[in-house]
Amino acid sequence: MTDGTTLTDRVEAALRTVRDPAADLSVFEAGFVENVAVADGEVTVETDLTALDGETSQGVIEAILRAVDDVDGVESVHVEQAAPSSEGRAGVEAFDRVIAVASAKGGVGKSTVATHLACALAADHDVALFDADIHGPNVPTLLDLSGPVHSSEEGDPLPVRRGGMDVMSVGLIESGTPLAWRGAMAHDALSDLFTNTAWRNEDVLVIDLPPGTGDVVLTTLQETPVDGVVVVTTPFHAAVADTARTVELFRDNEVPVLGAVINMAEYVCDCCGEANDLFAADGLGDLDAPVLAELPFTHDLQGRPEPGSVPAVIERLGDRVADAVEHAGEVDVPADAVDIRGVAPQERKERVRERFESLAPGERFVLVSDRDPTPVAGFLSRLAETPRDALDVDVRRATPTAWVLEAER
């Protein structure tokens, strides 16, 4: 039964009942509908929903489909989404800061940490999250996001939005299909997506790396201007030992390590509030990286994080990471240190001797070098006329290119 109005009128009236979920406006008033084409009962609604995040735009599309489908005389309905303008879209090099999240093993909570960290940083920055975990892209699930991924006018993939945060993942493109990609193929696919994604946000990019230290991880880190990596581990001693090796490997590849997140450190009983350790944390001392956070095993971290609104423990992690990345690559050189970075090799020994011999017994000697200064310990023991074993010497790699040696005269 029709009432004398044209099908186009009735379709438009139905569309006016579909509202912008964020404002009390019809989809026309909100500018979501660009054109309505009606031909022989077939309706095509052209929309521009690029101002909405993926989930909201999906909700609007479904509401449009339902409303139009109920109209008398409509045989089929189709929603077309206009490609957003690519003006101002940026490549990965546009980010002020790039932070990678890595783990030695799978299942330790790397994606949970990467996603929560991105949401924490989104409180104060324009943040983008790239899920580089090509074999298990979990970020869309953790954020409850789905495709489709649209293309810019240039044909580059546009990230999906969640609360002002840009998100890109192979999981958004290949929804539901596990990716059995290997070696060069995985690397090429990832590298294409990484290089070509047309990001809208440009402050901070958080990358969720695949677990381990395989080719994809190392090449991604080498090809990307990563400011620092956050490693995630459980306190289980074997996981910590693997993580310690991963930290060394990153440093060998000149990737600054911002610190470690010790995940699932304890479980706080819902009933009595008592905190119980989940693992015997006996190996943390082997980890040559600052601990950025110890996260409990909690249902709070299993929920869907919202950009800009995260549990307090994650807020603190975000602050620590933001601080660490500001100073990544810098070494805190104490005023009394001998800094032999960039000093000609023939002069180095003399600088060390001069400073060490000027100290009274018991005073602290600090050396900053651009090479591993472990052999200097032998030289110091000869200067002090003390057996090497009796000299208290500590060597640490402060940045990928700076070591600090501390000893007592």
Ligand SMILES: Nc1ncnc2c1ncn2[C@@H]1O[C@H](COP(=O)(O)OP(=O)(O)OP(=O)(O)O)[C@@H](O)[C@H]1O
């Ligand atoms: N602190 C935590 N409290 C409660 N559950 C957690 C915590 N951290 C992680 N989980 C849960 O553990 C599971 C694995 O976490 P996640 O997917 O983040 O690990 P992953 O290291 O990224 O794994 P993979 O890289 O192998 O895919 C998820 O179900 C996640 O919800």
